[in-house]
Amino acid sequence: MHCAPTATGTFLGMGMAAVTTTQSKRTSSGRPNLTAYLFLMPAVVLVVLFFLIPTILVLYISMTNLTSANFTADIAQMEFIGFANFTTLFNDQFAQKILFNTLFYVLVTMAIFNVGASLFVSLLTTHINRRASFVFRALWLLPRITAGTVYIMMWRRMIADPPFGILNQALGAVGGTPITGSEYVWTFVVIVNGMIGMSFGMVIFTAAIESISKDIMNAALVDGSTMLQRIRYIILPLLRWPLLFVISYQTLSLLTSYEQILLLTNGGPGLYQTEVWALTAYHRALSNYFGNAQWGYGSAFAVVLVVIGVLLAALYMRVFRFRDLVAEPKIETL
Amino acid sequence: MKVDIEQLNKSFGTVVAVHDLNLDIRAGEFVAFLGPSGCGKTTTLLMIAGIYKPTGGVIRFGERVVNTVQPRDRNIGMVFQSYALYPHMSVFENIAYPLKLKGVSKDEQRVRVQRSADVMGIGDLLHRRPGQLSGGQQQRVALGRALVKEPDVLLFDEPLSNLDARLRLTMRGEIKALQKRLGITSIYVTHDQVEALTMADRIAVMNEGLLEAYDTPDDLYDHPKTLFIASFVGNPPMNILPIQAALEGDAVILQNDALRLPVRSERALKAAQQHGDLLMGVRPEDVTLSADGALCGEVFVVEPLGREDMIDVRIGQHRLAALVTTEKRIRAGNRVRLDINADKLQFFDPASKRSILWT
Amino acid sequence: MNVDETLSAPLADLSPTTVVPPPWLKMLIQIARNCLVVTVILALLALVFGSILRPALEAVNVNEELTALLSWLLIAAIPPALYLTVGFTARTLRNAHPARALVVALLAATLVYGATLLWNAAFPAAQAAQGQPSLEMTFAQADSGVVIESIVAGSAAEQAGLRVGDVITAIRRESIDLAALQSRIEEEPLGTPFRLRVQRDGEEFQVTVNSIASATGAGNAALSRAAAGRAVALVVTAVGLLVPFNWLPYLLLGVTLLPLLLGYTWLIVATFSQETHGLLPVDSTGSLGGLTLSNWDFLTEVSRRGSVWTYTLNSFAIAVIMTAALLVLCSMAAYALSRMEFRGRRLFLSFTLILHGFPAVTLLIPIYLVLLNLGALPIIGEYIGFNTLGGIALVEIAFGMPFGVWLMKGFFDNISWDMERSALIDGANRWRTFWEIILPQIRPGLFALGIFSFVGGWNTYLIPATFSTGTRIANLPVYIQQLLGETNPINWNEIAAIGLFQMIPILILFVFAQEYLLNIYSGGSKGSS
Incomplete structure (x- = not known):
């Protein structure tokens, strides 16, 4: 049952468990247990206040014409307009552009960084001196633990015009022509986000690779395989589940996080050039960027993400966490 | 404190772990639950401890039904296979913890912990952490903790299986002696029959959730009521041979395709009254080398056990294990003649797997 | 055989x-x-x-x-x-x-x-x-204009009738010199037609030549x-x-890390210099030097926006409240989910599962309304509504909770059941078992969650930026963003210093707790450690 000695032991097992475990479901669902409910209560209160109610609320607001002009915090006074916001949304030519922006952003960042680079770095760090690999991995964590505003400030200086920008200084040194941030805006949006996102995959892949039994690797060595062959025929096949996990988890995370884009480009330059879906919801409702905050319309954008989010979360958590779910407590209530 | 178990049932979902268990444990008695892993013995113990809730049936401590009594209110002590010492507490704090929870005064805690620790021979380790102790010492601390609150019932869940063989032997004797001295009703779960046989007053043999037998060690060994008990109790295990018994004059002929063995004994006579196929059981120590023995076979394997050799003899397609003194210098490939102690034979009905001799 | x-x-x-x-x-x-x-x-x-x-x-x-x-x-x-x-x-x-x-x-x-x-x-x-746009000719400056020195054989220019020695005086009617001509050619996109006014032997005529990309240079x-x-x-x-092959991974890793290293190097260099050009510290005239400590004056000065310590205190308050609350909340909930049997356990578990992956940031809009309504509550509303530290902390706690519960549940799952059974038999109830026996066993988990929460709370920008106005309860990241958004020339170097100042606790954690960080930032995909 709890036989996994390492993190990845559990992790690698998870996927398999989803497929093979159809363990006996306990018929008795237990009894109302006051102690347990007391333990859960504070968490439940917060979940209700900040997840359950808001989810219902966002569905409702998306069907009202709430704007800053007729703003009210009282639900009863909001004007219900049915699906009008969604009709507008589907006919909004900018919404279409933003949708494709989002798809581009998610897929490209994921492919290059969150999966590609993280896999690359994990393969490298697991084939070098342990101490050094630890240093590299730790350094990769820096973007994730640096405050977004500080991190973005660094990048803004990185791509600043000459003579201030670091990149342009380097380009100047080798005789290249200076570039501007707005010229390569998507490139930087992807890099800036990717450099944060890749540490997630890196940690998971590294743990998974390190958990591959030494016997298997030794057997492969004895068989005379080269390093590339070992990667191709042993490591990568064993990384199937972690890979799937990282992809599904990071899709959701890229789809819904927008803080870095907000800070780096705020959706610009130009009309919606780097605007993504989640940022639009924020802009419409919570930022004065457009002068008039459109709560209802912004909520319609948010609802789309909420629906996708709930579906994806439910789906992949079912797939990946199944075994955790079926583990039954081994102390019973009398 | 006597413990009574009536019609105890436990199932996890569709899996039945314990089925209609009936046991009575006398006050001061040392009872072992013996069985292979997964037989329901630990589940039963945990129900007695109040960790698992019985699906059906009644557990009584004295006259009190304890089914819904919380573990803390049952006044029991328990020793776990993993010792379950609290790693963040010193030995003293570990042993004092049950007293602290009972609200015993600090001074009394100190006195009682010291007394309990002295009994266990760990009086000088009180300030160490469990992590700094050897396995045997940890086991003593666990025992000390279980004893310190002077429990009515002591529960042991395979307490010795994590110790090395030598230490196991010592602890076995100590626990037994301690239990006799303190006279605390004890239930001891083990899969090691030697432990059960040497320590327990009575042994409850369990198999697949069912009670196979509940008897004294001697009875289990000499009068096994079922084939399971016969083959499970005793090491090396009893030889079981398919056989037919027929009366021939005043002798009984036991024979099958490979052997023919005329014997004279009461047990064989009883067996001969059952026509048809039988299973004959004979312990290796009851098989002897004998120049005029009725059985003849080739030695296949010799396992030196130190004082004796265990030899595995092939008779036709049957195998017979025997214990012989090392002086005989039997080697694999030798042909030997064997005799069987007819007064120690066991007979079982192959269909019901029950003994023909004992009920 | x-x-x-x-x-x-x-x-x-x-x-x-x-x-x-x-x-x-x-x-x-x-x-x-x-x-x-x-x-x-x-x-x-x-x-x-x-x-x-x-x-x-x-x-x-x-x-x-x-x-x-x-x-x-x-x-x-x-x-x-x-x-x-x-x-x-x-x-x-x-x-x-x-x-x-x-x-x-x-x-x-x-x-x-x-x-x-x-x-x-x-x-x-x-x-x-x-390649660069070119007219496939080389020029020299002469008194009367620009003299053609050579023409690529077979080029468009030659076919248009230009000869070596012709003098270009103007493009259209704009008279030009060599520098102007060359920069025009470079600036205009490929294929631009240049209508050249050319003098040959005192005669003047116009020729139109399209610029094309320069081919490989000829000859030498x-x-x-x-x-x-x-x-x-x-x-x-x-x-x-x-x-040596074993250098290669280091080289590749170094290259991929380079942007980060450069960025953080800039942050440190900028902090101690008047201005920076790239990574170099320069003074106000733009020459190398200008190292100074004046960027750190914000530590003692009170600016138009108030003292930095106010923001630090707000940051600290959010981080500490969040950490403390998450530790208690998550370990309690996770304990119940991991170790207790009760009706609805499966439901709770599935719910936690979904929440763990749920994109909470998409709920900011309705949460604004929730906060407004919470703020309207009598007495406590003052502390937990919109534009209060309590309100911000509450949202942060709620957002951090699903992850925390998962993380802690993983740790609880790995505690020996015998230990807990032993405590129950020794006479403890579940509450005491939790506090006195189990919690001390999962100290690594608490430490991990504590660090995670503190880093999260200390760095948080979006929630305080969204749910607060003005400077009263702004935290350091929000303050930094306010400074970066100013319309006056941005004082990058001072802001860099504030940024580094903000990073100090993080860097300390980074040095002392990397392994925990590495473990937690797998996003709770694991729990055991």
Whole structure:
């Protein structure tokens, strides 16, 4: 049952468990247990206040014409307009552009960084001196633990015009022509986000690779395989589940996080050039960027993400966490 | 404190772990639950401890039904296979913890912990952490903790299986002696029959959730009521041979395709009254080398056990294990003649797997 | 018996009965194959990015340049990649026959280089795409205007009737000099028609010439470039052949980390200098130097926006409240989910599962309303509503909770059941077991969650920026963003100092708790440690 000695032991097992475990479901669902409910209560209160109610609320607001002009915090006074916001949304030519922006952003960042680079770095760090690999991995964590505003400030200086920008200084040194941030805006949006996102995959892949039994690797060595062959025929096949996990988890995370884009480009330059879906919801409702905050319309954008989010979360958590779910407590209530 | 178990049932979902268990444990008695892993013995113990809730049936401590009594209110002590010492507490704090929870005064805690620790021979380790102790010492601390609150019932869940063989032997004797001295009703779960046989007053043999037998060690060994008990109790295990018994004059002929063995004994006579196929059981120590023995076979394997050799003899397609003194210098490939102690034979009905001799 | 036969059979097959090609030839074939594979892979990728993905994205109105950049990079990477391939392939021969390996590698590299030259010659457009616009003439300044010094034979200019010695006086009616002409040619896009006013032998006429990308320079220039290119090719090949293989991962890791290292280096350098040009500290005149500590004056000064310590205190309050609350809340909830049996356990578990992956930030809009309504509550509303530290902390706690519960549940799941049973038998109830026996066992988990929460709370920007106004409860990240958003010239160096100041607790944690950080930032995909 709890036989996994390492993190990845559990992790690698998870996927398999989803497929093979159809363990006996306990018929008795237990009894109302006051102690347990007391333990859960504070968490439940917060979940209700900040997840359950808001989810219902966002569905409702998306069907009202709430704007800053007729703003009210009282639900009863909001004007219900049915699906009008969604009709507008589907006919909004900018919404279409933003949708494709989002798809581009998610897929490209994921492919290059969150999966590609993280896999690359994990393969490298697991084939070098342990101490050094630890240093590299730790350094990769820096973007994730640096405050977004500080991190973005660094990048803004990185791509600043000459003579201030670091990149342009380097380009100047080798005789290249200076570039501007707005010229390569998507490139930087992807890099800036990717450099944060890749540490997630890196940690998971590294743990998974390190958990591959030494016997298997030794057997492969004895068989005379080269390093590339070992990667191709042993490591990568064993990384199937972690890979799937990282992809599904990071899709959701890229789809819904927008803080870095907000800070780096705020959706610009130009009309919606780097605007993504989640940022639009924020802009419409919570930022004065457009002068008039459109709560209802912004909520319609948010609802789309909420629906996708709930579906994806439910789906992949079912797939990946199944075994955790079926583990039954081994102390019973009398 | 006597413990009574009536019609105890436990199932996890569709899996039945314990089925209609009936046991009575006398006050001061040392009872072992013996069985292979997964037989329901630990589940039963945990129900007695109040960790698992019985699906059906009644557990009584004295006259009190304890089914819904919380573990803390049952006044029991328990020793776990993993010792379950609290790693963040010193030995003293570990042993004092049950007293602290009972609200015993600090001074009394100190006195009682010291007394309990002295009994266990760990009086000088009180300030160490469990992590700094050897396995045997940890086991003593666990025992000390279980004893310190002077429990009515002591529960042991395979307490010795994590110790090395030598230490196991010592602890076995100590626990037994301690239990006799303190006279605390004890239930001891083990899969090691030697432990059960040497320590327990009575042994409850369990198999697949069912009670196979509940008897004294001697009875289990000499009068096994079922084939399971016969083959499970005793090491090396009893030889079981398919056989037919027929009366021939005043002798009984036991024979099958490979052997023919005329014997004279009461047990064989009883067996001969059952026509048809039988299973004959004979312990290796009851098989002897004998120049005029009725059985003849080739030695296949010799396992030196130190004082004796265990030899595995092939008779036709049957195998017979025997214990012989090392002086005989039997080697694999030798042909030997064997005799069987007819007064120690066991007979079982192959269909019901029950003994023909004992009920 | 027959064991020997079966063993010797394959050996017999291996013994050379046919003529084996010499190792250098085998090596060359192998090199050719590998080079082909590398070229095809890179070219295909470039094709996907440049000719498939890019038009597709343009078709749906995504204005991006990344695919073009990638396509260009991939194509540009082909020659060096080939040289490296040559070197790497030749390595297998290196130890046995070093001289032969070297010769084969250099030969192969020369062949590859020749192939790239041929390619460039055959498809000048491919190279020209990167070339400068040119009128295919060279000029010199003269008194009357710009004299044509040479014209590329067969060029458009020659066909338009221009001769060496003609003097260009103007483009259209704009009279020009050499510098102006050259900059015009460079600035205008390729294919721009230049209507040149030309004087020849006192006669004046107009000629229109389209600018095209300059071809490979003729004569000496081409030769010297070829020589240089060949030298580079050989060096790269030698690197591939000779550099110890175990350096490569370090090199690659270093390169990928470079942007980060540069960024953080800038942050530190900028903090101690008046201004920076790239990574160099400069003074107000732009010359090297200008190291100063004045950027750190914010520590003692009170600016228009107030003292930095107010923001620090707010940051600290949010982080500490969040950490404390999450530790208690998550471990309690996780304990119940992991260790207790109760009706609805499966429901709670599934719910936690979904929440763990739930994109909470999408709920900011309705949460604003929730906070407004909470703020309207009597008495406590003052502390937990919109624009209060309590309100911000509450939202942070709620958002951090699903992850925390998962993390802690993983730790609880790994605690021995016997330990807990033992405590219950010793006389503890579940609450005491939790506090006195189980919690001390999962100290690593508490530590991990504590660090995670503190870092999260300390760095948080979006929630305080959204749910607070003004400066009263702004935290450091919000303050930094306010400074960066100012309309007056931004004082980057002071803000860098504030940024570094903000990072100090994080860096301390980073130094002392990397392993915990590495473990937690797997996003709670694990729990045990």
